[in-house]
Amino acid sequence: MSWSFPREEIHTRIESDLFVFPNTTEYRASPSTGRQPSVIRKDRKREVDMKNIMVDGVKNETVGRIPQQINGQQFVIQNCENCNIYVFDHINTVTVDDCINCNIFLGPIKTSIFIRDCKQCRFVLACQQFRTRDCQKIDVFLCCGTQPIIEASSGMKFGCYQYYYPELEDQFKQAGLSVFNNTWSNIHDFSQDPTEAHFSLLPEDAKVEDYVPDPTSELFKNVHIDHMTSKSVVPLTHGTRRKISDQSCLIVFFHDDYSQSKVWQFIKNMGEEHPELILIQTKEVMMQPPDASRVFRTDTYASAVSQGPVIGLEYNGDNSVQCCQEVLSRTGPAQNTFISQSRDVSASQIENFYNFADMQMAV
Amino acid sequence: MGLLALLRKLKSSSEKELRILLLGLDNAGKTTLLKKLAEEDVSHITPTQGFNIKTVQSQGFRLNVWDIGGQRKIRPYWKNYFDNTDILLYVIDSTDRKRFEETGMELNELLEEEKLHGVPLVVFANKQDLATAAPASEIAEGLQLQAIRGRQWHIQACSALTAEGVKDGMQHIVSMMAKKK
């Protein structure tokens, strides 16, 4: 039985049912079709909508969308070659099919991105789910709320998402993505092959703008991109790369009106005062009082966790526990935060906290 | 009306354990649908690596929904879950024209399985909230559902994300089970 329609590309179908009346402005309701002008306007609108959410068959060009142009709709990229494609807006879902040698920036994606049959492309993107199939040589600066999935793909390289323009933070919120939930380096390969690794991590000093250059065309002149690390809306994390020390420190910020800005202030201060220490991972997660008792081995934080999602950071490096304690105490009043008391307990606290968070996020 | 309420309508089969198999390609929305059926939050869904099971219980009545990963590599394992299936739910991403043929072939193979012989089928034409979604009628035609013999079937347009159509799909499942008795 299978699929009985001839295999057709999406654009041909859309054109065939939209371009019935090629010149819509001069069209008058035709008695032979019985169509009313309102229907035509609808078709015309659909046609415009479809064109807006699609980049199809473009070669050697720079194209894209600026903030407010997509506004949470889906986006489709297909059959492009040697292009720079930028979508500076939040998006429901994205498919990228059959593209070669393209540089692609995509704003925060509420659900999934699926990349298929693409070669030699570079991406900067944030999403809830990342999936690829039948791809080769793809570099991705990724922010992903779940474990990234690759299948039948090879030469895949991943780096931590780093980006800023003024509208971006709000677009993350619109897409329902937390900038603190980024499992960019923890890839799952459905086609594991004991003789060959299909993915690796980009060099630590890889710069986003060297892979996906900033647009220079007129359309994007009001998108004010900034590549300073301290400006990025997603914190730079070390991920699953080898840690530099066997000492790590757990810092947890309980939810209140200021918790987000306290976290950012802390990360900024750590970067300035202790550039030798590295942020391994971050997590934003809901905890119930019993979870808190299990993770922290005390009932002290039962009410603190009930206020809303907590944000946990792991810093690594020799002496990280002491350094983090000092910076935290200087960052502001220590209330509504948890920090490892000593290096003897920090390792198990980190394990407890992140195991808990991963369990929460799975399924 | 929630799943539990619908199930209560099925009182007649109260002792029975219903086994529902949820299949379809990866990214179709199976896990999202599973969570929606269990009335859980669908804002954070992890891609399935193995399978998820959810059991909903009510007055001695158990509904087991098996949601199995759809990646090409793991589809050969679907058959390990065929035994004693009461209903087959098949989920399709209605925007994914590139894989309509692939999903049609997978469904076709399922319908030829001995163990799924006569098992009622509900196809969920999912992601109808998106602009490029094909209408359920087009999908039904492409899959040639009208040619199905020897089992009840129904196609349901839905969005597992917004819940639109999910309840209607459940209602069909319930009435199919009632007919089967």
Ligand SMILES: Nc1nc2c(ncn2[C@@H]2O[C@H](COP(=O)(O)OP(=O)(O)O)[C@@H](O)[C@H]2O)c(=O)[nH]1
């Ligand atoms: N827009 C939209 N997205 C959906 C819908 N159902 C699922 N999704 C998204 O599609 C992606 C894949 O869904 P998932 O349930 O993991 O698919 P599975 O692989 O079949 O289990 C997720 O990012 C979901 O949020 C839907 O009806 N509409």
Ligand SMILES: [Mg+2]
């Ligand atoms: Mg799944």
